[in-house]
Amino acid sequence: MATVLPVYPTTRRNVELVLVVAAVLISCGAWAVVGLTEDGSLPGGLFAHGGGLGALAVVLHLLLRWRAPHADPVLLPVATLLNGMGLVMLHRLDLSEGTSAASRQFIWSALGIAAAGAVVVVLRDHRVLRRYTFTAMVTGLVLLALPLLPVLGKEINGARIWVGIGPLSFQPGEIAKIVLAVFFAGYLVVHRDALSLTGPKVLFLRLPRARDLGPILLAWAVSVGVLVLQRDLGTSLLFFGLFVAVLYVATERVSWIVIGLGLFVAGAVFAATTMSHVRSRVDIWLHPFDADNADSAYQLLQGLYGMASGGLLGTGLDRGRPDIVPFANSDFIYASFGEELGLAGLFALLLLYAVLVERGMRTAIGVRDGFGKLLAAGLAFSVALQVFVVVGGVTRVIPLTGLTTPFLAAGGSSLVSNWIVVALLLRVSDLARRPAAEVRNGPEPGDTGVTQAVRIP
């Protein structure tokens, strides 16, 4: 006779600690390699930055032990390593360009990890967020519109997506991404039945009813509005893609993807034909080597040449010339990594992103409540889409847009918002991996009803 029981994952917090320490050590090693290559000595900021990052990550790990003991064990180490490698590349570019982006990025890393810790400690249960569905919608739209205000908004490099108070500037669109993911999840978990069960069937597609098209048309209109008013292709694409993805996850109907892609193509064609800056982006993408585009395609071409000179194994940190590329430490940090770490390094980074996204999706499968599923899937997809859009733009798979590479690129708002995304995924995964309450029935026959104590958030 044998008993067969479902297996629940163990907490694996010790594995997480080992991996976090490994991630910090790899980052420190890379930082040391930069210094050794530069002048043969260990760089000064090594222990301050490496130790600081390590201490922050370990503190977050301890907070997880305290408040989310069943959370996923690989999310934190992967995020730590990506953040650390970003710091190394910024430091390396600082040496060539004489800037101090790495120190600023380090402060933002600390703020980001602190924000993640605050989310893990304060938010005991992600289902609380569902109460703020429409608050989230209003907040998200206000954040998206904030840069358009006359005094606060700032236009940098042609995109009006910044809010500046004195010397500080912030991209509210990055936070809007999270808030809107909360709104989409909360809204669609209520309305998914209406959106998925009714409607006429045409060929192999079950189309939605005309009146159910409202939300997707609204989302499309807002994203086109962002594109026209703020001239920001990336945020608009991310916003609409996120909505369609969560809609698909909620309804399991391919027709929403078809409709979403159709609307996207319509918007893209409209933008490419009427708006000059979008048209020039498409032109650069299709004909970067044309003599007419010599000036405008300079950045993209230098990035491509950089990656080509990196080859399979890269030139080695501090031995290439990634600083030739304009915005090498933000928009084109992927090309900088391609030049100095080579294809092998790029694929390692891409795999780290893949793991991050996979853990998010796995969390969405594992968690039992619909809101948590949609939230985790939406957040994970937003990271995936962002990486695809940036990497695709830099490697000339799709036209270049102005999104940031999560965790790697210089930019505080993006870093803080991505740490919050990781914290939310950790929070949801804690519930997904927590074993169900042990059910112990008395041996009395006929005792079939089981009462479980459930904590109400």
Next chain:
Amino acid sequence: MSELTLTVLRLGLLALLWLFVLAVVGVLRTDLLGTRVTARRTERQRGRQRRAEPPPEAPAPRRERATLVVVEGSLRGTTLALGQSPVLIGRGADCTLVLDDEYASTRHVRITPAPDGAGWLVEDLQSTNGSYLGRDRLSTPVPFEPGTPLRIGRTVLELRR
């Protein structure tokens, strides 16, 4: 710094990055969760084993080995070899197959070897939500034929030779 040292450092960093990725993938393998089968020896079994030492004087009619396979539900993929002893299925901790299924009763069905020596009988133990063999709700013990789905709550079981 000599060229050789720098090359070693450069390749070492890449190797470390990949080691980290592989370590993470190794951790992910533990996420492929199935079910754990633990042997549970009972007093009766121990007694039978001792008695089974001498060769059985009248060999029982050879019963074909059969396995019970969970084809749907949270334990999907679990198999259970059916032997001579009856098998109890339900949510209770004393069952042979402990279902993680909110729609199953503590003791839901019993599968016993048929008295004539061929096949198995399945019997509903007055469960709350009932059991369905194929399309019929079980009221009396009926023969459990291979390939017919037995539905218990959200779990579906099948007998396979």
